[in-house]
Each structure stands twice: as C-alpha cells, then as structure tokens.
Amino acid sequence: MVNLNLSGRGYAGVIVKLDLSSGRVEKVALSQRDALMVLGGKGLGSLLLYNSVRRGVDPLSRENPLILATGPLTGTLAPSSCRFSIVTKSPHTGLFLDSNCGGFFGVELKKAGFDAVMITGKASQLSIVVIDNGDVYVEDAKWLMGLKTMEAEKKVKDRLGEEFRVLTIGPAGEELVPIAGIFTDQRCAGRGGAGAVMGSKNLKSIAVRGEKPITVYDPDGFKKACWRAHRRIRMHEVTARSLPIYGTVNIIETINEAGALPTKNFKTGVFQDTWKISGYEWRRELWKKDKACFGCPIACSKLAFTSDYIVDGPDYETLWALGPLCGVSDKEAIVYANWLCDAYGVDTISTGVIVSFVMELYERKILKSEDLDEVNAKWGSSEALLKLVEKICKGDGVGKELRLGVKKLSIKYGYEDIAMHVKGLEMPGYEPRASKGMGLGYATSDRGACHLRAYTADKELLAYGGAVDPVKVDGKAKLVVDYQNEKALIDSTGICFFASFALSFREIGEMLATATGLPLDEADTLRTIGERVYNLTRLFNVREGVRRRDDCLPRRLLEEAMPEGPAKGSVVELDKMLNEYYVLRGWDENGVPKSETIKRLNLDLIISLED
Structure with a gap:
C-alpha cells in the first residue's frame, strides 16, 4: 500500500505526542493504513492507547496517556461534525475509557494542524498546554489552581485570547476524584474519570x-x-423537531410510561411525578435559549436560567440521575445540583447514582444521619440531594468517601446487590428489566455501564425506525452487536450520534469517501470498521483481565422482579442473551475474541498481541 499524505483529505495528517515530564514534543504522520482500519476519533484513540499502554498500568501514572482524537469529518461541512474523543485508561474502572465530546474544541484542534494529541508524563507544577497553529508548549497554570470549570475557561481566554478553545478540569479533577470529567464550551466528557487522569x-x-x-x-x-x-x-422527526425543541428531556415521559425510568435506585421503573419535569415544563419555565455545537442543525442543548445560575441542561441523563432516581421532582434543585457538578467537574450520572445508593442505605437504616454529617437522606428530599451533591463535589466530610463511587461504597457497607454499576461505572437511566437490549448493552459495554454503546431504547421504548418488544430477549443479542458496531463507527467519524438517527450508512459513506478519497462508501466496509474498533477495545479490556464474569448486571436486576408498570414481573435473563452475543461476536464462551475473529478483522496487523 502506498502511504498517502492524508493532509487535505479531511484529515490534518499529523498526530502530536507530548511528554509533560520532559517537555518533548514529537509530531508523527497519520498513516493511511490506520485511517483505513480505524478512521479516527474513538478508533484512532483506541489504537494509540492499546499500543502504548502495558497491561496493569496505573491509570493515574505518568505512563497512562490522555488522548484527544478527532475524526475525518470533524470540522467539515458534514452536519453535526463537532465531535472528538477523549481516550485513556479509566481510574474509576481500571479499564478502557473513551468519552465523546462536542462543542468547538475538536474542530479547533484540527484547524491547528492535528488529528490527535497524545499526552503522557507529569508536569512539575500545575500547567496548561497551549496548542497554537501547530506550535505546542507548556506554561505554568498556578493562577488556575482550584478554579471551577467555567471560571478556569474564562481566565484562560482572558489571558490568551477569546479565539482559543479551552478544555479544562475543575477542582475534582485536580483532586484526582475518580468520577471527575473534562469540560469545554459547557460540554462535558463526563464518564469514567478522564478528569482525574488529566489532573494526575x-x-x-x-x-x-x-x-x-x-x-x-x-x-x-x-x-x-x-x-x-x-x-x-x-x-x-427526532432531529428536526424533538431534539431541537425539547432536547433529550423530551423522552422522559415516554420512558416512564414504558416502566423503564429507574426510580429510587432502580427499585422500580415508574416515577409518579414525571409530568413536573417534562420537556414541556422545562421549556415553559426555565429554558430560555437553545445552543448548538459547531456545524449542528439540531441544537439539542438548552440553557436553563435561574435567578443565580445559567446551566447547560439538564439533559435527559442528568435530569434522571439527579431527579427521579433520587425521588426528586424539584426543577430548581435539579438545576442547582447540575450546576454544582459542572462547576466542580464531576459526572452527573455517577453523582446521582451515588446519592440514590446512599438514600436506599438510609432507608434501610444501614446509614444514619450522623454517618452523613447530619443529612437526613430521605427519598424525594431536595435538601438532602443538594447537601449530598455538594459534599461529593467539594469532598467535604462524608463526601470524600462518597465520591469514590458505588462499587467501593458497596464493598465497605455491603449490599453489593443494589450497587447499580457495571465494571465499576454507575448505570445510566434506562431500566434493564423493562428494556432487555439496554441491559445486555450495559453488561457488554467497553467502558462499563453505558447507554450510548448500544442504544436499543430507540426501538425497544421509543419506536424510532421500527419497534421491538422491550421485555423479550429474542433478537436482542444481534441488535446490541449491530448497535455497538455502528456507534463505534460514528464515534470514529467526527459526527454526532444524534445526527445518525437520520443518516444511513449510505449518507455517512458518501461523506467519508468524498472527504478522504479513500474507499469508505460501502456499508459493509463501515460496519467492519465499527466491528474492528469494538473488538480492539474488548482486547484492551481482556488484556486487563475482563472475562465473562465481568459482563454482568447488579443482582437486583437479575433476581428482583419489576414491581409495577408494563414490565411488572420481569427480570433480566442475561445468560441467554450473553451466550448468543458471544457467538455473534466471534468470542469464546469466556468473552475473549477468538484468533480467527482477530485475523478476520486484521487486528493482528495493527496491534501487538504478545500480552
């Protein structure tokens, strides 16, 4: 294969590697082989991570890279082409992590001349990396120490210029909190603790x-x-009306009607006060402005204005986690909790799941108010929600312990059967007993419990593009495999997942082929790239010790029947779906990709399998 110069083909054609310990900057060409194999974004970041990290490396060590990777469509005329992926080894799970982010940062990175940035080492003092039209250098940032995310972003722009785009962590990231995220343009790469890696x-x-x-x-x-x-x-319908008008919150009543809205730490899937927090109510009372990322015709973000705060959101997951999951329907309390998480730089999903776990332990009298710094952690209490969220964000008192996540809390206090996480990552807002595909997707997600890896809710609960029975397991393994592969592809292109609701492989392939000049217009080619990327991330996790025993769900979902709603009496029959899933994936019965699968996907040509 003649290795083409990819500059001018959607790509910048260059990857920059920065060692913060030595200050060394190295620029290397992005190869045509890697572009054809994994495109960019998640795929490129995953490849760089796999080939640079040894098994068992400490996620908070100098060796663990923080990788920012754009796709070939990032920053182009393609719709919603704002996305880039942050890839690293998670300090929260000890496994693979990628977090896809919007806004404008990824576009600016490519305009600066780079497809990806790979940062290793550790600076001698708190620092800022400046990338200015191809120049890369490190400056002292003691003047940013302890600042909240929005304050830090403003200070950087005040000093360097408004035209700069800024990626930053909050105090939680500086303190290496395992649920800390990375923020830019009021957008967040929130899950899995990438902010702690940056802080480390x-x-x-x-x-x-x-x-x-x-x-x-x-x-x-x-x-x-x-x-x-x-x-x-x-x-x-979704991209022209639903998301532009009501954002992702629009689905909350539909999810609740299906009995799939996890409530009170997943005790049930029905929340009685959903009408109070519907998209209509948010639009009527608090949302005052729509906001779009670069090149996006959808504008799914909504800005909530209160007398004291302006918050981007809440989106569906944040609203659910800080609302129904904790029994809360007070919109102003949810907005303030959302603001606290964004300001201090923590994941709203993990924070809400932690609070709901504490509330259930309080209900069971395992924890008392004196254990929680005198917080009466009752279901539905806005006061308790805000006090606990503030403690988690600031690390005050019991907050130092709570911010470690539900897995570690459950190990200390017991009750691991109701600790709602997969592989250490707290679960998102779709009840698996009422949406079996989502359950299998959580169990087999490459970063722990994730709703985005296989968004089967679109067919199981929302009937986008056809409907399937949500509580039946038949056909769910194939649905999950197909969706996981498609999402891995989308996150490697640089366009937003929401745009893909309206786009087929045909439209995506046409844009990729005409942008790059590479043979990327066939649907089968794109499916194979997605499958390759998903198997690559699985191989990373297998190298870290992940096996079938880890592809599991909390016992509550496997053994406790849903008490009410359309899915009443349902539990998740995970083993049956998992057996079929492994066969379709070409993995062995323990969840390890077979050698013939690795060779079929040509993964042996781009990674070292010695480990």
Missing part, C-alpha cells in the same frame, strides 16, 4: 487555536453529500 498529569487546561483550513479530497462531491445529509436531518 498536573494539567489544568488545554487551550487550542487554529487558523488552517480543513480541506477535503473532492470538494464538489463532498458538498453534495453533505447537502443530502443535512436534508435527511431536516426531515427526520
């Missing part, structure tokens, strides 16, 4: 400015392909 490197912020044009292989063909994609988005 003494890195407070990354600022980037780029002025280089992002060009494509076939400009005319690309414009036509993008026009067709934009047209599909403007015609689709």
Whole structure:
C-alpha cells in the first residue's frame, strides 16, 4: 500500500505526542493504513492507547496517556461534525475509557494542524498546554489552581485570547476524584474519570487555536453529500423537531410510561411525578435559549436560567440521575445540583447514582444521619440531594468517601446487590428489566455501564425506525452487536450520534469517501470498521483481565422482579442473551475474541498481541 499524505483529505495528517515530564514534543504522520482500519476519533484513540499502554498500568501514572482524537469529518461541512474523543485508561474502572465530546474544541484542534494529541508524563507544577497553529508548549497554570470549570475557561481566554478553545478540569479533577470529567464550551466528557487522569498529569487546561483550513479530497462531491445529509436531518422527526425543541428531556415521559425510568435506585421503573419535569415544563419555565455545537442543525442543548445560575441542561441523563432516581421532582434543585457538578467537574450520572445508593442505605437504616454529617437522606428530599451533591463535589466530610463511587461504597457497607454499576461505572437511566437490549448493552459495554454503546431504547421504548418488544430477549443479542458496531463507527467519524438517527450508512459513506478519497462508501466496509474498533477495545479490556464474569448486571436486576408498570414481573435473563452475543461476536464462551475473529478483522496487523 502506498502511504498517502492524508493532509487535505479531511484529515490534518499529523498526530502530536507530548511528554509533560520532559517537555518533548514529537509530531508523527497519520498513516493511511490506520485511517483505513480505524478512521479516527474513538478508533484512532483506541489504537494509540492499546499500543502504548502495558497491561496493569496505573491509570493515574505518568505512563497512562490522555488522548484527544478527532475524526475525518470533524470540522467539515458534514452536519453535526463537532465531535472528538477523549481516550485513556479509566481510574474509576481500571479499564478502557473513551468519552465523546462536542462543542468547538475538536474542530479547533484540527484547524491547528492535528488529528490527535497524545499526552503522557507529569508536569512539575500545575500547567496548561497551549496548542497554537501547530506550535505546542507548556506554561505554568498556578493562577488556575482550584478554579471551577467555567471560571478556569474564562481566565484562560482572558489571558490568551477569546479565539482559543479551552478544555479544562475543575477542582475534582485536580483532586484526582475518580468520577471527575473534562469540560469545554459547557460540554462535558463526563464518564469514567478522564478528569482525574488529566489532573494526575498536573494539567489544568488545554487551550487550542487554529487558523488552517480543513480541506477535503473532492470538494464538489463532498458538498453534495453533505447537502443530502443535512436534508435527511431536516426531515427526520427526532432531529428536526424533538431534539431541537425539547432536547433529550423530551423522552422522559415516554420512558416512564414504558416502566423503564429507574426510580429510587432502580427499585422500580415508574416515577409518579414525571409530568413536573417534562420537556414541556422545562421549556415553559426555565429554558430560555437553545445552543448548538459547531456545524449542528439540531441544537439539542438548552440553557436553563435561574435567578443565580445559567446551566447547560439538564439533559435527559442528568435530569434522571439527579431527579427521579433520587425521588426528586424539584426543577430548581435539579438545576442547582447540575450546576454544582459542572462547576466542580464531576459526572452527573455517577453523582446521582451515588446519592440514590446512599438514600436506599438510609432507608434501610444501614446509614444514619450522623454517618452523613447530619443529612437526613430521605427519598424525594431536595435538601438532602443538594447537601449530598455538594459534599461529593467539594469532598467535604462524608463526601470524600462518597465520591469514590458505588462499587467501593458497596464493598465497605455491603449490599453489593443494589450497587447499580457495571465494571465499576454507575448505570445510566434506562431500566434493564423493562428494556432487555439496554441491559445486555450495559453488561457488554467497553467502558462499563453505558447507554450510548448500544442504544436499543430507540426501538425497544421509543419506536424510532421500527419497534421491538422491550421485555423479550429474542433478537436482542444481534441488535446490541449491530448497535455497538455502528456507534463505534460514528464515534470514529467526527459526527454526532444524534445526527445518525437520520443518516444511513449510505449518507455517512458518501461523506467519508468524498472527504478522504479513500474507499469508505460501502456499508459493509463501515460496519467492519465499527466491528474492528469494538473488538480492539474488548482486547484492551481482556488484556486487563475482563472475562465473562465481568459482563454482568447488579443482582437486583437479575433476581428482583419489576414491581409495577408494563414490565411488572420481569427480570433480566442475561445468560441467554450473553451466550448468543458471544457467538455473534466471534468470542469464546469466556468473552475473549477468538484468533480467527482477530485475523478476520486484521487486528493482528495493527496491534501487538504478545500480552
């Protein structure tokens, strides 16, 4: 294969590697082979991570890289082409982690001349990395120490210039909290503790400015392909009406009606006060402005204004985690809790699941108010919610312990059967007993419990593109495999998952092929790339010791029948789905990819399998 220069083909064509310990900067060309194999974004980040990290490395060590990777469509005319992936080894789970983020940072990174940045080492003091039109350097950032995320971003722009885009952590990231996220443009790479990895490197912020044009292989063909994609988005019910008007919160009543809205630490899937927090009520009372990421016709973000705060959101997951999961329907309390998490830089999903676990232990009298710094952690108490969230965010009193996550809390206090996590990552807002595909997706997700890896809720609960019975297990293994592969592909392109609701492989392939000049227009080619990337992340986790025993769900979901709602009496029949899933994946009965699967996907050509 002749190795093409990928610059001018949607790509910048360069990966920059920065060692904070030595200050060394190395720029290497992105190879055509890697572009064809894994595209960019999640795929490229996963490949860099796998090939640079030894088995068992401490996620908070100098060796663990923090990787920021764009896709070939990032920053182009493609709709919703704002996305980039943050890839690392998670300090929260000890496993693979990627967190996909929007806003404008990824676009600016590519305009600065880089497809990806890989940061290792540790700075001698709190620092900021500045990427300015191809120049990469490190500066002292003691002046940012302890600042909240929004304050830090503003300070950096005040000093460097408004044209810079800034990625930053809050105090929680500086303190290496395992649920700390990374923030930019009021967007968040929230799950799995990437903020703690950034903090472990003494890195407070990354600022980037780029002025280089992002060009494509076939400009005319690309414009036509993008026009067709934009047209599909403007015609689709979800991307043309639901998300633009009500954001992701629009689905909360539908999910509740299906009995799939986890309530009170997943004790049930029905919340009685959902009408109080519906999309209509948010739009009527608190949402005052819509907000879009770069190049996005959807504008799913909504800004909530109170007398004291402006908050981006809440989105569905944040609303659920800080609301129904804890029995709370007070919108202003949810907004403030959301603001606290964003300001201090922690994951709203994990925070809400921690609070709900504490509330159930309090209900069972395992924890008393004196154990919680005099907080009466009753279900539905807005006061208790805010006090506990504030303690988690600030690390005050019992908050130092709570912010470690439900897995560690359950090991200390017992009751692991009601600790709602998979592989250490707290579970999101879809009840697996009422949505069996989501349950299998949680169990087999490459980063722990994740709703985005296989969003089967679109067919099981929302009937987008056809409906399937949510409580039956038949066909769910194939549905999950297909969705996981598709999501791995989407996260490698640089476009947003929401755009993919309206787009087929045909539209995506046309944009990729005309942007890159590479043979990426066939649906089967794209499916194989997604499958390759998902198997690559599985191999990383297998190398860390993950096996079938880890592809599990909390016992509550496997043994306690759903008490009410349309899924009443249901439990998750995980083993049956898992057996079929492994066969479809080409993995052995213990969840390890078979050698023939590795060779079929050509993974042996791009990674070392010696471990």
